[in-house]
Amino acid sequence: METINYQNFRIEAENICVDYNGKVALYDANLRLKPGQICGLVGMNGAGKTTFFNALTGFVNISKGKIRINGESVRSAQKDQTIAYVPQNEGIDSQFPISVWDVVMMGRYGSMNIFRCPRESDVQAVKDAIERVDLTDHLSTPIGNLSGGQRKRTFLARAIAQRASILLLDEPFSGVDIRTEKLISELFIQFKNEGKTILLSTHDMIHVREFCDLVLLINKTVVAYGETSEVFTPENITTTFGGISPDFLFGPES
Amino acid sequence: MELCSFLTLDSFITDPLTHDFMRKALLMSSLVAAVCGFLSSYLTLKGWALMGDAVSHSVMPGVVVAYALGLPFSLGAFIFGVGSVALIGFIKQKSRVKEDTVIGLVFTGFFALGIVLVSKIKSNIDLHSILFGSPLGISLSDVKQTIFISLLVVILLSIFRKDLMLYCFDPRHAKTVGINVLFLHYLLLTCLSLAAVVGLQSVGIILVVAMLITPGATAYLLTDKFDNMTIISVLSAIISSLIGIYISFWFDLETGGSIVLAQTFIFLFAFLFAPRYGIFKLKKFFAGYK
Numbered sequence: 001m002e003t004i005n006y007q008n009f010r011i012e013a014e015n016i017c018v019d020y021n022g023k024v025a026l027y028d029a030n031l032r033l034k035p036g037q038i039c040g041l042v043g044m045n046g047a048g049k050t051t052f053f054n055a056l057t058g059f060v061n062i063s064k065g066k067i068r069i070n071g072e073s074v075r076s077a078q079k080d081q082t083i084a085y086v087p088q089n090e091g092i093d094s095q096f097p098i099s100v101w102d103v104v105m106m107g108r109y110g111s112m113n114i115f116r117c118p119r120e121s122d123v124q125a126v127k128d129a130i131e132r133v134d135l136t137d138h139l140s141t142p143i144g145n146l147s148g149g150q151r152k153r154t155f156l157a158r159a160i161a162q163r164a165s166i167l168l169l170d171e172p173f174s175g176v177d178i179r180t181e182k183l184i185s186e187l188f189i190q191f192k193n194e195g196k197t198i199l200l201s202t203h204d205m206i207h208v209r210e211f212c213d214l215v216l217l218i219n220k221t222v223v224a225y226g227e228t229s230e231v232f233t234p235e236n237i238t239t240t241f242g243g244i245s246p247d248f249l250f251g252p253e254s
Numbered sequence: 255m256e257l258c259s260f261l262t263l264d265s266f267i268t269d270p271l272t273h274d275f276m277r278k279a280l281l282m283s284s285l286v287a288a289v290c291g292f293l294s295s296y297l298t299l300k301g302w303a304l305m306g307d308a309v310s311h312s313v314m315p316g317v318v319v320a321y322a323l324g325l326p327f328s329l330g331a332f333i334f335g336v337g338s339v340a341l342i343g344f345i346k347q348k349s350r351v352k353e354d355t356v357i358g359l360v361f362t363g364f365f366a367l368g369i370v371l372v373s374k375i376k377s378n379i380d381l382h383s384i385l386f387g388s389p390l391g392i393s394l395s396d397v398k399q400t401i402f403i404s405l406l407v408v409i410l411l412s413i414f415r416k417d418l419m420l421y422c423f424d425p426r427h428a429k430t431v432g433i434n435v436l437f438l439h440y441l442l443l444t445c446l447s448l449a450a451v452v453g454l455q456s457v458g459i460i461l462v463v464a465m466l467i468t469p470g471a472t473a474y475l476l477t478d479k480f481d482n483m484t485i486i487s488v489l490s491a492i493i494s495s496l497i498g499i500y501i502s503f504w505f506d507l508e509t510g511g512s513i514v515l516a517q518t519f520i521f522l523f524a525f526l527f528a529p530r531y532g533i534f535k536l537k538k539f540f541a542g543y544k
Contacts, residue, residue, distance in 0.1 A: 107431075
């Protein structure tokens with residue numbers, strides 16, 4: 001067996017399985033991503049996309065297989081603030097009494113002391129992150145008063161403030177305005193140049209072609225994985241979506 | 255003449271203070287209100303109102319058993335409080351019954367066990383005071399215990415204030431950045447059980463759930479900032495306790511019920527007149543419709 005130099009990979013998931021009380025959500029899934037790669041995660045609802053994210057962040061335990069983040073365990077990746085998770089807009093309580101500033105500051109919690117007192121450097125990181133997503137005018141706005149796109153950018157800023165090298169984004173383009181979409185795609189290019197690794201789930205086939213170097217098609221397990229140009233074929237997409245043709249799902253253009 | 259004397263506001267407030275039991279009741283109830291109010295903002299945001307209901311009822315057999323064995327009743331209450339939650343989690347996981355059903359099932363079961371135990375264990379436990387509270391008859395050892403537990407809960411909540419907020423808001427992010435989510439989960443449960451124990455004293459087991467839910471709900475209608483929500487929640491809880499005790503003193507009403515009714519009225523007031531989230535959006539009204 002050849003020895004793999006884990007240092008070359010940011011994410012290394014090997015035959016991972018996740019089950020919830022005996023119900024299998026994901027099995028024998030593999031993924032390897034290097035710094036600077038953007039990978040699209042495509043599958044139906046319930047195909048295990050969120051489960052995959054949860055396994056990588058350590059939010060659920062895997063029942064089989066192995067995950068290495070930068071060659072280390074998930075636990076030490078958590079301690080090192082390596083992974084940032086940007087939730088779906090539906091995944092958070094938008095009525096929570098919290099401001100943009102406070103949400104972004106949460107990106108720094110992991111590296112603060114137990115009382116979570118912000119240091120000068122934390123404040124600066126939060127300021128910079130908010131500036132990068134163009135929300136400086138909304139520092140103290142409660143998240144409930146933001147538009148869907150602004151809320152998405154708030155959580156992106158949190159990931160930036162965290163200074164994570166791996167970004168997991170759950171449906172980053174759903175329910176956002178054109179301006180946000182443009183800003184997110186610009187950020188993706190910057191992240192790529194900074195050597196960050198991005199894994200994003202999406203329903204939108206056009207975005208996959210536009211941004212993703214690699215694509216991972218899943219339906220409880222990996223259907224296909226590789227360079228977008230090679231793997232993202234109508235046949236593979238049809239298999240991923242349980243025999244329904246992509247034309248029917250996304251219109252003839254895609 | 256009592257009727258005449260409370261016509262002046264001054265004596266309305268000062269007269270009860272001449273009684274030792276009233277001073278004690280006011281102090282204890284304010285303390286309990288502060289603890290429950292503090293916790294209340296977390297429960298409201300976490301969506302744990304039903305959990306508060308469950309834990310506060312489930313501590314009942316714990317209190318009875320602890321009395322019977324001569325242990326501090328906070329210990330018994332704590333074990334049964336946390337135990338009930340563990341049992342709820344277990345049954346939910348191992349059966350197809352939905353969570354709210356499981357919660358209702360478990361806490362009524364525990365509560366019934368408590369009532370049966372009280373009738374069986376012939377002791378000096380006063381069922382009425384457990385069910386409805388007896389802030390006017392608090393003993394010295396109860397006072398000490400209440401102060402100790404209240405301080406403990408307030409200190410714990412203060413230390414982990416921000417982590418608990420994050421846990422309520424986005425547990426997945428908390429976990430991702432290496433914060434011990436399981437610890438926070440049990441910390442919140444522990445504080446809930448302890449708050450139920452101290453709350454039981456002033457308003458009783460049946461109404462303590464109101465102390466754990468209403469102040470947070472009131473505050474939630476009044477602010478968009480978490481810190482302010484906590485402060486408003488605590489203040490509204492303390493004010494309701496004071497109002498409730500005074501009203502019950504002057505009009506000879508059940509104390510626990512009066513405290514909770516005062517809280518309910520404050521909530522209704524916020525519900526109607528909260529600047530942004532009230533029925534009559536006063537902010538808009540005063541700004542004029544633009």
